[in-house]
Amino acid sequence: MFRRGEIASSTFHFAAKRALDITVAGTALLILAPLFLLICIAIRLESPGPAFFRQVRWGQNCTKIRIFKFRSMRTDLCDTTGVQQTTQNDPRITRLGAILRKTSIDELPQLINVLRGDMSLVGPRCHAIGMLAASKLYEELVPHYHYRHMVKPGLTGLAQVRGLRGPTTDPVKARARIACDLHYMRNFTIWMDLKIIFLTVWTELRGGKGF
Template sequence: MMILLPFFLAIAFAIKWESEGPVFFMQNRWGRGGRMIRIFKFRSMRDDLGDVTGVAQTRKNDPRVTRTGAFLRKTNLDELPQLINILLGDMSLVGPRCHVPGMQAGGMLYEDLVKDYHLRHLVRPGLTGLAQVNGFRGPTDSEDLARGRFNHDIEYIRSFNVWMDIKILAGTLVKEIRGGTGF
């Protein structure tokens, strides 16, 4: 983690240079066993336009996102502080991405839309997951996207093995080197 410190400081400087507000964005999300965890991210949005509920998903060309934030999101560098969550034992490198309580998909609560939604909380949430490397990343504005993400999360839980984690990490790295898919 210490090797990343200069990198973290450079990102922190860029965030503060462009906009007022904290360097980190913290948010309560579902963790293992359905307990709440507080995740850390680099702030990528204007502090004065943030959604305090955390339910409003970021969209392409979202006016809340700063220029620095757009770069951080595109490269997924905004997620790096979640390494702290991993060190704390709240998250792992690979697993279902953690959601904000009250997250919606296609205008419905995930819990109402997807039967057995909370099964995805049987394991620690991950920095990346099977759903993300299979194209189910970003806003879930349709029921199909939400169910697809959930199905990949459950497949990961059922099929978990170290080799799968290595393949997911390698797939994530390749996607990021090729330009990332964040916005």
């Protein structure tokens, strides 16, 4: 059983985590503003619809937050709930969207969520409400699933740098993801966050694994 008291509680580490979130997210948004503008224009030129995709997902303490992403799918085929997971060669994805997802650039607008305090750079990945794993609700497959929502969701996390990303069609892989999330929560330090950020950037620079 996972207990709230098992979450790392050092004031220093949590204060450093928030400072890192604000510094990195704020700086990145300023530097990437021209790139964001170009991507928005390219998305609008390729297919009709907004440049940004908004979706309600689980936040800290099971609150509901609205996250931002670059739209990578056709608006007429897009699942706004997030329940229908993306698969390899998904016909809903546009040509530009495939590039954005492969490089994880589609996730960058979530830096806005990080700056606002809805999310953190590192934490359990932000899940859609009613997300399925092996054709079952995550809550049914993993009884302690919602314990992962005691902390802010992250742009990246321990599960992702361990290769546990992509569609959750395998129940063993789905449970392993949640186990990684809970391990992170029990053992969190600012040094762990820095390591996960480094490994995430390293993975993306080597080509990424998104789709």
